[in-house]
Amino acid sequence: MVNVRGTERTMVDSEAVLTIHRRGLPLPDDLSVPEDINVYLGAENHLSVERKYTSKFLCDLDLALYPFDVQRCFMDLEVLSAATDFVVLQNAISSVTYIGAELLIEYEVVDVKLTVSNNQTMAEAEVEVKLQRRVGYPIISIYVPTVILLILAYLSLVFRRDNFETRVMSALTVLLVLASLFTQASHSLRFGKLVFVIEQGFGFVLASLFKQTSTSLPKTSYFKMVDVWLLFSISLIFFVIVFHVLIDMAADGKLLSASSRIASAIKVTPVDGKEGLQGVSVVSPPADRGLARWILGESPDSRLERNRKLGDKFFTYALTFIPCYFSMFNVIYWIYIFA
16 A cells, blocks of 8 residues: 555454355375375466455645545555565456445545556556536535625615615625635635624624534645635625715715816917017816716716716716626636636
């Protein structure tokens, strides 16, 4: 047994059972032997030794696709008593049978197969066990709650626009819950009951819903697919908060600042032909610059009306961008997993 903890070899002791499989007929009696015995040819009648071994084989797990990963574990066996010139493994009569439960705690045993090789100096046999993770618990405890939280954050966009505190605090509460879940998933730490209290919005949010999640997540030095999902969820909440800020600034006129007025200098000459004052400044009509002008274009509307239209534009952009961002990520995410 090669890939086990320590060194383990087959043993012939009191727990071993030797069985003679009689397939041929005995040889004719030899009258020169004064004993009543039957002699059988070893080529026609083989021997088998059976013994039960309990060993822990090492298996390298690749958790990059967690919780949708499929693992392949191997049990490597090698004949050390003799070279292949004397002892070979028969592929035709060699087999492996799994008699345990197919549904394990975290995995499902999909397939078990045996491969025999006599090409090396020593005969080798390899048992491959294919394990597929049971994704029911991760989906219920991670993916479904995060989707619900993302929907709640998206719905905060349709709250009353004059109540900026409620809208932002709702999105921030969702962000705190997702950040707590991501911290537990990344570092596999056990947290107690966490309660986030806000004055308005959702009221009390019990993040203890996720305290059991950390115990089932493996700790790795690289990103897993569940980490990518949680990072995406946090980024989506970030965009929701950014749109809340832009909508509020547009409604308050902070995107159309007073600095957009343009002052120009002109030369004034009296009617009698004498030169008068020069450099008299007059103020031209307000002209919007930057982001607001790029979005609204040239418009004769009043500043208050332009503020309202700019807020409506950002509101429309938010309602369109968030679902598109969510849909595009999910298409790429699930194609990468199941490709």
